Amino acid sequence: MTDGKLPIGIFDSGVGGLTVLAAMQRRMPHEDMLYLGDTARLPYGTKSPDTITRYALQAASRLVAQRIKLLVIACNTATAAALPALRRHFAPLPVIGVVEPGATAAVESSRNGHVAVIATEATIGRGAYQEALQRLCPGIRVTAKACSLLVALAEEGWLNGRECESIVARYLNPIFAREDAPDCLLLGCTHFPLLLSPIRKVLGPDARIVDSADTTAQCVLDELASTGLLRIRKGKVQIRFFTTDDPERFARTGSLFLGASLPIKAVQLVDL
Amino acid sequence: MTDGKLPIGIFDSGVGGLTVLAAMQRRMPHEDMLYLGDTARLPYGTKSPDTITRYALQAASRLVAQRIKLLVIACNTATAAALPALRRHFAPLPVIGVVEPGATAAVESSRNGHVAVIATEATIGRGAYQEALQRLCPGIRVTAKACSLLVALAEEGWLNGRECESIVARYLNPIFAREDAPDCLLLGCTHFPLLLSPIRKVLGPDARIVDSADTTAQCVLDELASTGLLRIRKGKVQIRFFTTDDPERFARTGSLFLGASLPIKAVQLVDL
Numbered sequence: 001m002t003d004g005k006l007p008i009g010i011f012d013s014g015v016g017g018l019t020v021l022a023a024m025q026r027r028m029p030h031e032d033m034l035y036l037g038d039t040a041r042l043p044y045g046t047k048s049p050d051t052i053t054r055y056a057l058q059a060a061s062r063l064v065a066q067r068i069k070l071l072v073i074a075c076n077t078a079t080a081a082a083l084p085a086l087r088r089h090f091a092p093l094p095v096i097g098v099v100e101p102g103a104t105a106a107v108e109s110s111r112n113g114h115v116a117v118i119a120t121e122a123t124i125g126r127g128a129y130q131e132a133l134q135r136l137c138p139g140i141r142v143t144a145k146a147c148s149l150l151v152a153l154a155e156e157g158w159l160n161g162r163e164c165e166s167i168v169a170r171y172l173n174p175i176f177a178r179e180d181a182p183d184c185l186l187l188g189c190t191h192f193p194l195l196l197s198p199i200r201k202v203l204g205p206d207a208r209i210v211d212s213a214d215t216t217a218q219c220v221l222d223e224l225a226s227t228g229l230l231r232i233r234k235g236k237v238q239i240r241f242f243t244t245d246d247p248e249r250f251a252r253t254g255s256l257f258l259g260a261s262l263p264i265k266a267v268q269l270v271d272l
Numbered sequence: 273m274t275d276g277k278l279p280i281g282i283f284d285s286g287v288g289g290l291t292v293l294a295a296m297q298r299r300m301p302h303e304d305m306l307y308l309g310d311t312a313r314l315p316y317g318t319k320s321p322d323t324i325t326r327y328a329l330q331a332a333s334r335l336v337a338q339r340i341k342l343l344v345i346a347c348n349t350a351t352a353a354a355l356p357a358l359r360r361h362f363a364p365l366p367v368i369g370v371v372e373p374g375a376t377a378a379v380e381s382s383r384n385g386h387v388a389v390i391a392t393e394a395t396i397g398r399g400a401y402q403e404a405l406q407r408l409c410p411g412i413r414v415t416a417k418a419c420s421l422l423v424a425l426a427e428e429g430w431l432n433g434r435e436c437e438s439i440v441a442r443y444l445n446p447i448f449a450r451e452d453a454p455d456c457l458l459l460g461c462t463h464f465p466l467l468l469s470p471i472r473k474v475l476g477p478d479a480r481i482v483d484s485a486d487t488t489a490q491c492v493l494d495e496l497a498s499t500g501l502l503r504i505r506k507g508k509v510q511i512r513f514f515t516t517d518d519p520e521r522f523a524r525t526g527s528l529f530l531g532a533s534l535p536i537k538a539v540q541l542v543d544l
Contacts, residue, residue, distance in 0.1 A: 163435065
């Protein structure tokens with residue numbers, strides 16, 4: 001019998017998955033969490049599916065060894081390559097990835113059956129979101145666009161201002177200025193929720209934007225609630241961070257992703 | 273006795289070093305060249321000096337095995353970490369890195385003894401250019417700035433336009449708008465020569481800009497000329513490319529760095 005008091009485990013190749021942790025913290029403020037960023041081996045996106053699966057199993061094993069009640073793969077590349085392998089390997093532990101919840105929310109959000117998805121070059125190139133959207137809603141029209149500079153913008157902490165908006169506009173305007181434009185934008189990269197403000201400025205306040213970090217957090221909440229593992233009792237919450245490279249750099253870059261309300265303290269270096 | 277007809281070997285962690293190859297091709301149009309981009313294992317910048325040295329030795333060995341007359345380390349990170357090891361290991365083969373030629377040219381170019389250097393976070397963080405400048409000209413003032421987004425801009429092929437200029441301005445204006453500003457900008461990243469046009473727009477036409485790709489090419493020319501190994505006879509020139517990951521992607525991204533005058537054909541996949 002799994003103990004509801006156990007923490008949730010989250011892993012990512014770097015700090016991007018912290019937007020998923022932040023979304024989970026907002027929705028489930030009483031849960032303890034363990035976050036592992038495999039920063040020494042990033043980026044996963046340029047590696048082969050076999051290598052990514054091996055890395056994901058190592059990272060997840062580290063979290064499982066500390067006892068967790070649910071595992072979140074807060075990394076699009078690792079979700080696309082390794083979700084089935086992780087589910088098989090750690091069964092009956094629930095394992096939730098970031099692709100499916102975002103795709104489901106986008107299908108529900110779109111009215112005209114045309115969804116735009118933006119992500120890294122690797123995620124778009126491997127078609128993870130395109131496949132998930134087609135599977136959930138056969139015949140749906142998908143416009144997919146790799147937006148590499150948005151990742152760099154987020155990591156640099158340039159989340160507002162003229163430069164930021166002009167870059168977002170250069171990516172999105174060609175997609176949304178057309179007659180038969182999509183009516184929903186799916187953020188298929190964990191870095192992109194940081195750029196919600198310039199994205200809203202470019203698309204307008206009424207745009208339907210699906211944030212896969214947020215929809216993943218909702219999916220985790222539903223899973224815990226349905227299995228009776230949700231913590232609702234108040235108490236001191238513990239969030240711990242692990243990284244495979246420079247803890248100081250992890251804390252510095254990571255704090256951009258978590259914001260001031262959730263400081264990153266005591267990052268522990270681990271070897272996988 | 274080394275044969276002047278042998279090709280020059282060049283290696284980099286990715287495609288950035290192609291700006292060095294392009295500069296060499298302009299200055300030494302009759303030389304054959306072999307270029308190896310270790311794209312499967314990039315970025316080198318986040319790895320430890322020991323690992324980088326091991327990778328650099330493997331990449332260089334591959335080129336040396338094909339017989340070359342000179343080796344160029346067209347990668348700032350590998351130069352900083354592995355230049356002495358490569359020189360020892362492959363002696364008496366001449367080995368030239370990208371840091372020293374750029375630093376030398378910057379020292380010669382500056383009139384007020386204050387040089388700005390821009391590079392990746394890893395290069396700036398490890399202080400390779402700062403150390404080289406101090407060694408060449410003790411007491412020189414150096415303002416160093418990591419410009420991560422410029423790398424992403426170059427790889428995305430956004431080399432002109434409003435977005436590009438506003439990003440360059442956001443990095444450079446705080447450095448150059450001061451009373452005691454540097455009078456020379458050293459481009460300490462192989463990607464940055466691609467952004468020379470927006471950099472000139474921001475700094476003005478009279479700015480002293482030292483392109484380390486170009487100064488490295490000059491250094492190679494001097495070395496070959498002084499040892500009698502320069503090829504001056506006209507003939508069919510052969511430039512061959514090797515990569516450790518997706519050759520198609522190498523050709524596509526690489527062509528941004530080489531321009532239309534030097535098409536990338538027949539990229540060969542190698543395993544190191």
